[in-house]
Amino acid sequence: xxxxxxxxxxxxxxxxxxxxxxxxxxxxxxxxxxxxxxxxxxxxxxxxxxxxxxxxxxxxxxxxxxxxxxxxxxxxxxxxxxxxxxxxxxxxxxxxxxxxxxxxxxxxxxxxxxxxxxxxxxxxxxxxxxxxxxxxxxxxxxxxxxxxxxxxxxxxxxxxxxxxxxxxxxxxxxxxxxxxx
Numbered sequence: 535x536x537x538x539x540x541x542x543x544x545x546x547x548x549x550x551x552x553x554x555x556x557x558x559x560x561x562x563x564x565x566x567x568x569x570x571x572x573x574x575x576x577x578x579x580x581x582x583x584x585x586x587x588x589x590x591x592x593x594x595x596x597x598x599x600x601x602x603x604x605x606x607x608x609x610x611x612x613x614x615x616x617x618x619x620x621x622x623x624x625x626x627x628x629x630x631x632x633x634x635x636x637x638x639x640x641x642x643x644x645x646x647x648x649x650x651x652x653x654x655x656x657x658x659x660x661x662x663x664x665x666x667x668x669x670x671x672x673x674x675x676x677x678x679x680x681x682x683x684x685x686x687x688x689x690x691x692x693x694x695x696x697x698x699x700x701x702x703x704x705x706x707x708x709x710x711x712x713x714x715x
Contacts, residue, residue, distance in 0.1 A: 535715050537563035538603035542610035542621030549653035549689030554609040556705035561712045568620035571596055576626045586630040593627050605647045612654030612663045643677035655690035
């Protein structure tokens with residue numbers, strides 16, 4: 535099993551990263567901070583005969599690294615009740631690769647399992663982040679990726695997550711499960 539954690543936060547050492555680290559503690563994995571990558575927004579060329587133009591940024595290298603992994607942990611804070619901009623652009627660029635003739639995009643996605651970690655604060659993120667979880671579910675369903683599970687943590691300032699014993703317990707459960715696979 536090859537595991538990749540995609541961290542979509544706009545800061546390091548936040549609550550989402552803490553939960554992700556708890557999940558992957560002692561588990562062989564690769565972590566990618568989307569904030570460290572230059573990923574340009576997509577120009578929609580889905581309906582042109584030529585398809586998408588090449589974009590000179592870090593996305594292609596990142597995407598081909600992503601394809602090497604079969605288990606992906608998507609981790610994002612809830613920003614304005616949605617995923618971070620970095621995470622959204624990561625998904626938006628999939629449109630470009632769905633028309634890429636070098637591989638069968640949906641076939642590659644069907645080989646993957648997805649976990650989602652979200653941290654947020656007000657109002658109660660366990661409720662307010664559910665539409666975001668549903669958005670992830672629709673994305674995974676559309677491309678045929680298995681959506682295994684999610685964690686929603688309650689935290690705003692760094693280390694606030696330490697008081698969310700439910701989210702930490704679930705992260706520990708995932709960690710135990712991933713260690714046995």
